[in-house]
Amino acid sequence: MHKPDLFYDIPLKHLASPYGGWHESVDYFCWSGRFDVTDKPLTVWEKVEGGVIKLPDKPVLMHIIPAGRPHHIDHLFGYWHSCDADKFFIRKVDGEQVYYVLVVGGTKALHRRDTVAWYCPQCGTEIAHHVVEGGAPKWNEFLERQLDLIRRFNADEASRRCSSCGFVHPLSYGLRPEDDWALEREMRAIW
Amino acid sequence: MFRNLIVDQPIERLFEDWDLLDDHVIKKFSTFLPMGQSIYGIRRRRVSSEGIIDPKKGNFSDRYKLGPDGVILTDKQELVLHIVTSGTPHHTAHNYGYWHINDKDELYLQLPGSEGGLGYSFTIMGTPKTTDTDRMVWYCQVCRTLLFERLLETGRVGFHSFWKWEEATVREFNSDEHNRRCPECGDVHPLGYVWNSAKDTPEERLARMAW
Numbered sequence: 001m002h003k004p005d006l007f008y009d010i011p012l013k014h015l016a017s018p019y020g021g022w023h024e025s026v027d028y029f030c031w032s033g034r035f036d037v038t039d040k041p042l043t044v045w046e047k048v049e050g051g052v053i054k055l056p057d058k059p060v061l062m063h064i065i066p067a068g069r070p071h072h073i074d075h076l077f078g079y080w081h082s083c084d085a086d087k088f089f090i091r092k093v094d095g096e097q098v099y100y101v102l103v104v105g106g107t108k109a110l111h112r113r114d115t116v117a118w119y120c121p122q123c124g125t126e127i128a129h130h131v132v133e134g135g136a137p138k139w140n141e142f143l144e145r146q147l148d149l150i151r152r153f154n155a156d157e158a159s160r161r162c163s164s165c166g167f168v169h170p171l172s173y174g175l176r177p178e179d180d181w182a183l184e185r186e187m188r189a190i191w
Numbered sequence: 192m193f194r195n196l197i198v199d200q201p202i203e204r205l206f207e208d209w210d211l212l213d214d215h216v217i218k219k220f221s222t223f224l225p226m227g228q229s230i231y232g233i234r235r236r237r238v239s240s241e242g243i244i245d246p247k248k249g250n251f252s253d254r255y256k257l258g259p260d261g262v263i264l265t266d267k268q269e270l271v272l273h274i275v276t277s278g279t280p281h282h283t284a285h286n287y288g289y290w291h292i293n294d295k296d297e298l299y300l301q302l303p304g305s306e307g308g309l310g311y312s313f314t315i316m317g318t319p320k321t322t323d324t325d326r327m328v329w330y331c332q333v334c335r336t337l338l339f340e341r342l343l344e345t346g347r348v349g350f351h352s353f354w355k356w357e358e359a360t361v362r363e364f365n366s367d368e369h370n371r372r373c374p375e376c377g378d379v380h381p382l383g384y385v386w387n388s389a390k391d392t393p394e395e396r397l398a399r400m401a402w
Contacts (some may be wrong), residue, residue, distance in 0.1 A: 008273070008274040026276055028298065052198065061212055107231035138329055
């Protein structure tokens with residue numbers, strides 16, 4: 001007989017690698033990470049009217065990213081993501097370590113669609129935009145799809161060139177570091 | 192990489208309450224506040240490897256779950272993301288005197304403070320949808336027979352109804368010893384108590400200290 005999972009514990013201090021991993025519960029997808037305080041911060045950027053906002057890398061913060069707002073997190077995923085689920089992001093410096101938690105969801109029935117986009121870092125023009133249907137029930141398919149999208153984006157310089165200013169967007173990387181090819185790993189370290 | 196695109200406005204002007212842990216914002220979450228698709232409760236607590244200390248309730252690090260194999264005791268630890276799966280009966284000793292069953296997952300996280308100061312304690316759950324409910328249950332402490340149960344259709348009536356219902360249910364359970372006496376083994380369950388210790392009667396305060 002299958003016994004129900006009564007609870008899950010994700011000990012942030014004992015993650016197997018800095019990037020930890022994703023964990024699924026009934027209502028949420030949770031990611032957690034643990035980095036050295038000297039590592040580059042996982043800074044949250046959000047797209048707003050007229051530009052972007054960079055969240056300050058405070059020693060401790062908790063921020064809600066509402067459904068529908070495009071956002072990028074440095075070194076975690078190399079594109080602007082939005083979906084119809086809320087996210088919340090927690091950062092905590094504790095001694096020589098920095099802990100991160102990113103949680104997606106609350107009500108999975110509302111999460112049916114994800115968007116992957118790139119904006120020109122020089123002028124803000126949208127370079128590419130892809131809608132991935134499926135959402136929470138097909139999250140694993142989304143993980144595969146976003147990887148496919150970033151590899152197609154990386155494969156062709158023309159697809160990364162801004163139609164307004166001609167700037168060529170740097171190469172991208174996906175949501176799971178374990179999928180990274182060498183160049184993607186280099187890019188993850190940079191932006 | 193996107194420095195050229197940063198808007199020339201303070202973040203506070205664009206996003207009200209952008210950091211929920213800001214001293215001016217966190218007060219709003221001291222009970223529970225629905226925001227978007229989740230309900231957030233955030234409190235300042237003494238958080239350390241020794242446990243979680245509430246200024247009023249003391250140490251309430253012992254968390255219980257009830258499953259097919261009986262009661263499981265876990266302790267609250269700092270920097271552990273703890274998720275109680277929807278439908279799991281759970282009780283935190285000295286914090287609330289009943290078993291709570293939520294149709295939504297509950298996320299818990301305790302972050303230590305800086306230099307010995309107060310840390311942060313998070314309880315987060317999804318906003319209940321139409322058919323989601325909360326239940327308060329008491330089981331016999333000796334043989335686990337179900338003694339008393341009440342259900343709130345939280346999704347239909349709204350989360351704001353929870354606290355009055357919680358208090359009324361505790362008072363109903365406590366009002367008659369018949370509710371607390373186990374029909375199987377005869378053991379009498381201690382009184383229940385609500386989450387907000389300020390509402391305790393003297394007898395409930397004693398019960399809070401006991402279990």
